[in-house]
Each structure stands twice: as structure tokens, then as C-alpha cells.
Amino acid sequence: MHMADALISPLVGGTMWAAAAGVAAYSLRKVQAEMDNRKIPLMGVAGAFIFAAQMINFSIPATGASGHLGGGLILAILLGPYAGFLAMASVLAIQALFFADGGLLAYGCNLLNLGFFTCFLAYPLLYKRIMRKGYSAKRILGASMLTAIIGLQLGAFGVVLETLFSGKTELPFSTFVLLMQPVHLAIGITEGLVTAAIVTFIWKTRPEILDRAAAGRQTGNVPLRQVLIGFALAAVLAGAVLSWFASANPDGLEWSMLETAGMTELAAPDGIHQALAGIQRQTAFLPDYGFKAGDSAENSGASRETNKGGTLQGSQEIIQGASQGTAPSESEAAWPAVSAGTSVAGLVGAGMTLGLAALIGLGISLLKKKQRPLITSVPGSGSKSLQG
Amino acid sequence: MPNISNSLYNIRVLEDLAAGKTYIHQLHPLVKLLTTVCYLTVVVSFGKYELSSLLPLLLYPVLIFALAELPLQPLLKRLLFMEPFIIGLGILNPFFERQPFALYGLELTLGWAAFLSLFIKYQLTVIAALLLIATTEMNKLAGALRLLKIPRLFILQFLLTFRYISLLMEEVVLIQRAYAMRAPRQKGIHISVWGSLTGQLLLRTYERAQQIYEAMCLRGFSGEYHMGGQSRIKIRDWTWLAGWILFLAAVRLYDLPEKLGLLLMGVVR
Numbered sequence: 001m002h003m004a005d006a007l008i009s010p011l012v013g014g015t016m017w018a019a020a021a022g023v024a025a026y027s028l029r030k031v032q033a034e035m036d037n038r039k040i041p042l043m044g045v046a047g048a049f050i051f052a053a054q055m056i057n058f059s060i061p062a063t064g065a066s067g068h069l070g071g072g073l074i075l076a077i078l079l080g081p082y083a084g085f086l087a088m089a090s091v092l093a094i095q096a097l098f099f100a101d102g103g104l105l106a107y108g109c110n111l112l113n114l115g116f117f118t119c120f121l122a123y124p125l126l127y128k129r130i131m132r133k134g135y136s137a138k139r140i141l142g143a144s145m146l147t148a149i150i151g152l153q154l155g156a157f158g159v160v161l162e163t164l165f166s167g168k169t170e171l172p173f174s175t176f177v178l179l180m181q182p183v184h185l186a187i188g189i190t191e192g193l194v195t196a197a198i199v200t201f202i203w204k205t206r207p208e209i210l211d212r213a214a215a216g217r218q219t220g221n222v223p224l225r226q227v228l229i230g231f232a233l234a235a236v237l238a239g240a241v242l243s244w245f246a247s248a249n250p251d252g253l254e255w256s257m258l259e260t261a262g263m264t265e266l267a268a269p270d271g272i273h274q275a276l277a278g279i280q281r282q283t284a285f286l287p288d289y290g291f292k293a294g295d296s297a298e299n300s301g302a303s304r305e306t307n308k309g310g311t312l313q314g315s316q317e318i319i320q321g322a323s324q325g326t327a328p329s330e331s332e333a334a335w336p337a338v339s340a341g342t343s344v345a346g347l348v349g350a351g352m353t354l355g356l357a358a359l360i361g362l363g364i365s366l367l368k369k370k371q372r373p374l375i376t377s378v379p380g381s382g383s384k385s386l387q388g
Numbered sequence: 389m390p391n392i393s394n395s396l397y398n399i400r401v402l403e404d405l406a407a408g409k410t411y412i413h414q415l416h417p418l419v420k421l422l423t424t425v426c427y428l429t430v431v432v433s434f435g436k437y438e439l440s441s442l443l444p445l446l447l448y449p450v451l452i453f454a455l456a457e458l459p460l461q462p463l464l465k466r467l468l469f470m471e472p473f474i475i476g477l478g479i480l481n482p483f484f485e486r487q488p489f490a491l492y493g494l495e496l497t498l499g500w501a502a503f504l505s506l507f508i509k510y511q512l513t514v515i516a517a518l519l520l521i522a523t524t525e526m527n528k529l530a531g532a533l534r535l536l537k538i539p540r541l542f543i544l545q546f547l548l549t550f551r552y553i554s555l556l557m558e559e560v561v562l563i564q565r566a567y568a569m570r571a572p573r574q575k576g577i578h579i580s581v582w583g584s585l586t587g588q589l590l591l592r593t594y595e596r597a598q599q600i601y602e603a604m605c606l607r608g609f610s611g612e613y614h615m616g617g618q619s620r621i622k623i624r625d626w627t628w629l630a631g632w633i634l635f636l637a638a639v640r641l642y643d644l645p646e647k648l649g650l651l652l653m654g655v656v657r
Contacts, residue, residue: 044551047545049589055391090545090550097521105425168436193582200583345650353444357447364455
């Protein structure tokens with residue numbers, strides 16, 4: 001359920017980044033407060049363990065399919081929620097950087113979807129409560145299953161919301177939810193089963209590991225409220241700041257919200273659309289390039305309004321930009337009329353742009369080849385150990 | 389999820405590439421990180437149906453590939469590997485939006501425009517992130533994060549995780565081989581040994597962590613991680629960043645291909 005950069009808008013990405021950073025900072029403070037230095041390498045290596053364990057194929061009985069470990073829950077169980085969240089943050093960062101599994105701008109979304117819901121909601125509210133009565137194989141199984149399933153359902157729902165607010169795909173809300181939730185129910189069941197199997201094994205062979213993890217947590221037992229308040233504050237603040245910046249972009253949150261609202265049949269009256277559009281035009285500090293300043297913007301806005309009945313204004317602005325551009329002679333043309341002149345110019349320009357990019361690349365490569373000596377040096381392996 | 393040897397190979401390829409010595413490799417890691425973030429932000433900030441304005445953004449990966457002397461194949465292969473994901477997510481767009489959309493006189497539907505736009509953005513964002521890591525060593529990237537005031541503890545465990553992935557993956561190779569020899573012709577790990585097999589790996593992990601901790605203590609570890617000398621940000625680094633910000637701003641504000649086309653048509657006429 002790793003989200004890619006292309007699926008999110010800067011506003012959603014930035015807001016989630018801020019919220020994730022807030023949770024991470026809070027976790028760091030908690031971990032530092034309770035920390036014996038021993039836990040640092042354990043956190044690091046536990047993250048690496050998740051990577052390695054993800055490579056193991058578990059065959060699921062009676063289905064012929066195989067599943068993998070996700071990792072958030074086992075990290076929370078072994079390290080406690082704070083250190084577990086941080087270890088998850090490292091895992092996701094490396095997945096994003098080295099495996100293109102989740103984007104850099106979407107990192108905040110991914111960390112919240114995969115780390116926050118499991119470590120800070122499902123784990124303390126479900127797993128810890130159930131396990132308070134003491135360990136038994138059955139209880140471990142029940143607690144792990146429930147926690148993994150709920151955590152993943154929340155995460156999957158997070159993906160749906162973030163995607164919809166970003167407004168990059170046209171999937172209707174209900175379709176998306178119906179696609180995501182059942183798939184992640186199956187994933188959650190596998191996750192729960194594998195986690196329970198591992199925890200049971202550890203409980204039987206090395207119970208002190210679980211005891212130590214549980215003991216370490218006691219000192220860091222903080223009301224969830226604080227985390228949630230900090231989380232909400234960070235998100236609201238970032239959202240407010242970023243939406244000011246994003247007000248120049250037609251794909252900002254306000255547009256996608258309107259679009260989403262349209263999909264779920266909560267259609268806002270035209271008055272609000274127009275008022276918002278007006279506010280957006282006034283507050284935009286970067287004028288949209290499809291418009292001429294002043295009157296013509298109003299005119300072209302109005303003409304498009306009549307064309308499409310005021311739906312999806314944001315998209316129309318873009319279409320306007322794409323098909324008509326800024327050519328002054330075309331500014332009166334009603335959408336979607338396309339002048340042959342501009343479209344040929346656009347085609348030529350696009351071709352030229354790609355050609356130029358290719359030429360620049362090839363030119364530099366050729367120059368470099370000329371300068372380079374015949375014997376190329378082999379790059380060093382770069383795998384220095386941290387232990388030293 | 390890719391298999392182990394593939395994953396290990398991928399990490400090593402990227403690490404080897406990052407150890408290069410070209411102009412790009414020598415740029416300050418913080419500047420490279422910031423440029424990448426600006427680039428990603430601009431790419432995803434474009435509207436849902438934007439196509440032609442996105443094209444100039446291709447210049448960035450092309451320039452980095454050329455200047456950093458990176459081989460195309462291993463990086464583009466990574467990109468291809470993830471392709472089904474984005475096609476699966478975007479392909480529904482054409483079914484939901486059937487309003488006409490004109491591109492250079494071609495008749496498209498809005499849905500196809502949205503799909504193509506998403507597809508292009510996906511390629512650009514994924515390749516930009518890969519290019520960052522293919523030209524920046526992990527330790528240097530960690531140094532850049534430190535300059536951004538990311539706490540030491542986090543960076544330390546981030547680096548530890550990264551460093552021990554390959555070690556633990558090698559353990560998994562051993563465990564899986566041992567299992568395969570005792571349980572031939574099985575597709576995956578049987579449910580009866582899910583716990584013990586993965587648990588064994590976990591116990592080895594704990595032992596490894598213990599050894600690491602002892603080794604660190606013997607070398608005087610006191611909770612601090614010292615990055616060593618950080619190079620300073622030079623004028624050429626600032627120029628690189630400023631140049632890209634200017635370029636990105638121009639791409640964001642003007643439809644450059646169309647301007648270029650109009651200019652050219654004007655000249656031709």
C-alpha cells in the first residue's frame with residue numbers, strides 16, 4: 001500500500017509530511033527519555049530484520065497463494081510503539097530510496113498509513129489491552145490478528161482518503177474503498193497469522209525478549225491524547241501554510257474536495273464554486289498562466305462557466321491552458337475550440353523540447369567520452385561497516 | 389516483492405553508482421536533496437490533465453544521467469519493474485471521464501489525458517528519487533539530513549538499518565536454502581514452521597544486535613554518532629540549486645514547449 005509521488009498533490013504530501021514529522025519527533029523524545037544505548041543497535045537491526053523477513057514466502061494453507069510480512073506490528077511488539085514507529089520510518093525511507101517503493105513526497109503519507117495507525121492506535125488500544133492478562137498462545141493469536149487487521153484497514157482507508165484529496169485519479173470514493181479494504185483484509189489476516197507465529201515462538205524460546213520490551217514501554221507510557229493533539233496541530237498548521245502556497249494551483253485541496261464532493265453526490269451549490277473561484281483568483285500569488293490578468297480572466301471564466309455548468313472548474317482551467325495557452329489571438333476563443341495554429345505550434349514545441357533534451361544529454365555524454373581516459377576506474381564498493 | 393538476490397543486487401548497484409566521482413557526485417548532498425525535493429514538488433503540482441508543460445521537466449533526468457555518467461539500463465529497469473502498479477491505478481481514468489479533450493489537434497478524452505499525465509509524472513518522480521540515491525552515498529545523505537537538524541538518534545538507526553539489510557538478507561538466503569533442501573518442491577514456507585523459521589531469524593538478529601552493541605561499546609560509543617568532516621556548501625552548489633529553481637519556476641509558469649513552438653513557427657513564417 002505504498003503510495004507513489006505521482007498520486008498525491010503537494011498539499012496533501014506536505015500536510016502528511018508535517019504530521020509524520022510531528023509523530024516522529026514525539027517518538028524520538030520518548031525513546032530518548034527511556035533509552036538505554038543498547039536499544040539503538042536493536043532498533044537498527046530490527047528494521048533490517050523486517051526487510052529480510054519480507055523476502056520470506058509464507059505459503060497460505062488451502063489457497064495456493066503465498067503472503068509476506070509487512071512489519072509494523074512486529075516492530076511495535078518487539079520495540080514498543082515509539083521505537084517501533086522510528087524503525088518503520090527507516091524501513092520506509094530505504095524502500096522509497098532504493099526500491100522506488102513509495103515516493104519521497106508521499107513518504108509522510110506512507111509513514112502514517114503503515115506506521116502510525118499500527119503503532120499508535122491499533123497496538124496500544126488492542127494488542128496491549130488484550131495482552132495485559134498475560135501471555136498464552138491463543139491470546140497472542142487473537143491479539144495479533146485483531147491488531148494487524150484493524151491497523152491495515154485504517155492504513156488502507158488512509159490511502160483512499162489521501163488519494164482522493166489529491167485528486168489525481170478519477171476513481172469514485174466507493175469504488176476505491178471497495179477495492180482497497182477487502183484486499184487489505186486478506187493482507188491483514190496473513191500479517192496477523194505470521195506475527196502471532198513469530199511472537200509465540202519467541203515467547204516459548206526467549207520469553208525475556210518480550211518481557212524486556214514490555215518493561216521498557218512502561219516508563220514511556222504516555223496518554224495517546226498528547227500524540228493525537230500534536231498530530232492534529234501539525235497537520236492543521238501545515239495545511240494552512242501550504243494551502244496558501246497551493247492556492248495558485250488549480251489542483252489544490254479545495255478543487256479536489258469539490259470534485260470528491262461531486263462524486264459522492266454532496267454537490268456544492270454553484271454559488272460556493274464561484275465564490276471559491278473568485279477567492280482563489282484574488283489570493284493566487286502566482287497568476288495561472290492560462291489567464292490574462294483582469295477582465296479577460298473574468299470573461300473567459302464566465303464563458304467556460306456557461307459551457308460546462310460550473311463543474312470541475314479546476315480541470316477546465318488546465319484544459320484552457322493546455323489547448324489554448326497564452327496566445328493573445330486565441331484568448332477569446334470559447335473552450336473547447338482549438339485553433340489549428342496553436343496546436344501545430346504546440347506539437348512542434350513539444351517535439352523540439354524532447355529533441356533538445358535528448359541532444360543535450362547525448363552531447364554531454366559524447367563530450368565526456370572524449371575526455372575520459374581509456375581505462376575507466378571501477379567505483380569502490382562503498383560498503384563500509386558502521387561498527388568501526 | 390522482488391526476490392532476495394535481486395534486492396541485494398539492486399542495493400549494491402546503487403551503492404556502486406553512488407561512489408562515482410563526477411561533477412554531480414561531488415555536489416553537496418544537501419543541495420542535491422533540496423533540488424530533488426523542489427523537482428518532485430513541481431512535477432506533482434501540475435494539474436491532472438497537464439501534458440505538454442510536463443515535457444521540459446525531462447531535461448533534469450537527462451542532464452543527471454549524462455553528467456553523472458550513469459548507465460541507463462539498471463535504473464530504467466527499476467522503473468519498468470514498478471510500471472504495472474501505476475498503470476493499474478490510472479487505467480480506470482479513461483472509463484470515468486469521456487469528455488473530449490484536444491491535444492495538438494488530436495482528439496482524446498479527458499480520462500486518457502489524466503492517465504497519460506499521471507503516467508508521465510510517475511516516471512519523472514520515480515527516476516528523480518533513484519537519481520538522488522544513485523549519485524549520493526548513504527553516509528553523505530545522512531550528513532545532509534543532519535544539516536536539516538534531523539536528530540542523531542534517527543539518523544544513526546537509519547544508517548544501521550541500511551547497513552544490516554544485506555547481512556540479514558544473507559542469513560535469509562541460508563535459512564531458505566536449508567529449508568528448501570529439507571522440504572523440496574514447496575512453493576513457500578509451510579504454516580507449521582512460520583513461527584520457528586522467522587523466529588530463528590529474529591533470534592539471530594538479536595544476537596547480531598548484541599554483538600554490534602558490544603563492539604560499539606568497546607570502541608567508546610556513548611550514544612553519539614560522529615559523521616566526520618562535512619564539506620561546506622560552495623558557490624557552485626548554490627548555483628546548481630538556484631539554476632534548477634529558476635528552471636522549475638519557468639516550467640511551472642509558462643508552457644515552454646508551446647512558447648518554443650510559437651517562436652519557431654514565427655521564424656519559419
